[in-house]
Amino acid sequence: MKNMHDLIIIGAGPAGITAAVYAARKKMGFIVVSKDIGGQTAWSGDVENYTGYQFITGPELAHKFQEHMQHYDVGLRENESVSGVSKTGDKILVVTDKGEYEARTVIIASGKRTRELNVPGEKEFKNKGLTYCATCDGPLFPDKNVAVIGGGNSALDATLQLIKIAKHIHLINIVSGLTGDPIMREQVEASDRVSIINNAKVNAVLGNKFVNAIKIKKEDREETIDVEGVFVEIGLIPNSDFIKDVEKNELGEIKVSLRNETTQPAIFAAGDVTDVPEKQIIIAAGEGSKACLSAFRYLATHRF
Numbered sequence: 001m002k003n004m005h006d007l008i009i010i011g012a013g014p015a016g017i018t019a020a021v022y023a024a025r026k027k028m029g030f031i032v033v034s035k036d037i038g039g040q041t042a043w044s045g046d047v048e049n050y051t052g053y054q055f056i057t058g059p060e061l062a063h064k065f066q067e068h069m070q071h072y073d074v075g076l077r078e079n080e081s082v083s084g085v086s087k088t089g090d091k092i093l094v095v096t097d098k099g100e101y102e103a104r105t106v107i108i109a110s111g112k113r114t115r116e117l118n119v120p121g122e123k124e125f126k127n128k129g130l131t132y133c134a135t136c137d138g139p140l141f142p143d144k145n146v147a148v149i150g151g152g153n154s155a156l157d158a159t160l161q162l163i164k165i166a167k168h169i170h171l172i173n174i175v176s177g178l179t180g181d182p183i184m185r186e187q188v189e190a191s192d193r194v195s196i197i198n199n200a201k202v203n204a205v206l207g208n209k210f211v212n213a214i215k216i217k218k219e220d221r222e223e224t225i226d227v228e229g230v231f232v233e234i235g236l237i238p239n240s241d242f243i244k245d246v247e248k249n250e251l252g253e254i255k256v257s258l259r260n261e262t263t264q265p266a267i268f269a270a271g272d273v274t275d276v277p278e279k280q281i282i283i284a285a286g287e288g289s290k291a292c293l294s295a296f297r298y299l300a301t302h303r304f
Contacts, residue, residue, distance in 0.1 A: 005029050005103040007295050008094050010082050011239075013039020014281050015271025016109035017065045018288035019295075024072035026296050030103075031075035033082060033096060038062030039111045040236075040272065041281055043133045045161040050282055058135055061281070077101075082110070085243040087264055090304050104304060105295040108243065108254060108262075108269040109288055112236035112279075117149065121205030122232075129211025130230040134158035141229040143167045147214050149202055150233035156180040158233045159188050170225055171196045172216060174234075205230055238273045249275050260291035266302075268295050 007023055009016050012034035023030045036042070044058025053061065069076075077096070084095040085106060094101045114132040116122060122130060131137040134148075138161050146166045148159050151173030157180075162169050171178075171188065176198050178185045188194055200218040205211060213226050238252045246262040246269070247255045253275040260268045270291035271284035 002100060002102045004091075005031055005101065006299055007105045007107065007292075008033060008092070008101055008103040009107045009109060009292075010034070010085070010094065011039065011109035011111055011271070011273070012037045012066075012069075012076070012078075013109065013111045013271060014041055014065060014284040015039075015111070015288035015291070016107070017069045018285040019107050019109060019270060019292040020069050020074050021072065022289050022292035023296075024069075024074060026292070028296065028299075031077055031101065032069075033077040033080050033094065033101065035079065035081050037066050037078065041065065043135045044281070045135055045157045047281065049280070082242045085245075085267070087245065087267065090266070090302075092266060104302075105266045105268065105298055107260075107288075107291045107295055108240070108267065108273055109271045109284075109291070110239035110242075110273050111284075112238050112272045114232065115235045115237050117202055117205075117232055117234065119202055119204050121207065121211075125205050125207050125211045125230070128209065129207060129228060130205055130232065132232050134161045134231050134233070137229075138162055138165050138231075141166050144228040145226060146170070146229035146231065147172055147225065147227045148231045148233055150235070151175060151178045151180070151198075152233075152235065153180040153184065154235070155233035156184040156188055158231050159194060160184065162231070163188075163191050163193050166193070166229070169194045170227060172200050172202055172214070173198045174201050175199065236272070236279075240273050243267075251275075259294045260287060261294060266295075266298060268298075 006028040007030035009032045042062040080096040145168045147170040200216045204215040206213040254269040256274045268291040270287035272279045
């Protein structure tokens with residue numbers, strides 16, 4: 001007989017951790033199931049727009065979140081990947097690669113994962129010069145020529161981190177102009193260490209044992225650029241594949257109400273996995289608190 005929890009929180013990024021803090025303070029019987037701690041925050045570079053911190057790095061902020069959660073007696077199931085969520089009557093079953101759990105309510109706060117290029121050489125050179133995390137791997141490329149693929153906030157953040165480390169950065173952008181925050185664009189455009197190549201598509205990643213070049217196509221002309229590192233920053237995909245019985249938008253984001261309700265009663269969602277506009281750390285944290293309060297209200301107003 002499985003232990004029936006009041007709540008299971010899936011994910012331990014800003015949304016999931018905040019939901020956990022609220023659940024602990026409400027004395028709910030709950031667990032947190034997550035592949036990792038910190039989510040995308042742990043990958044971020046400098047964070048200058050989280051209230052209360054004029055400046056903090058992403059890993060530092062993620063550590064602060066984790067410390068806050070650990071202040072309470074939280075049942076954390078770390079390094080577990082959720083493969084299924086299903087509801088039968090008043091029971092919700094959460095299946096992971098390590099076991100099964102039951103709950104009356106669930107909050108899905110599983111965030112997003114990096115989008116891949118899907119070009120020749122990407123899989124072969126993953127972790128051999130090609131990476132999806134400048135915060136994690138940027139320090140491995142001191143005084144080297146590298147490429148950042150993308151033109152939004154993720155690509156700009158990676159570029160700003162690499163300006164302090166790499167010799168030169170080729171910023172490869174598939175559209176006609178950078179689309180990230182103006183202040184970040186200005187800093188990138190002002191750096192003599194950055195070459196911005198707009199209207200360009202990566203066709204292949206080249207190398208021997210490690211990356212040594214990328215092949216791009218610009219205006220029907222192919223060009224090879226010598227680089228020793230490739231940072232893929234072309235967007236994110238919602239981690240929502242494991243649940244089928246809730247409505248999603250065309251991007252795969254889970255649709256939620258103002259109270260973080262999904263189309264399945266007792267299942268709530270928060271953070272970047274949802275269709276809430278503007279994917280920001282502070283917004284995800286606020287959504288996590290709302291989702292927990294909604295789950296608490298649901299339990300208080302239903303008989304089981």
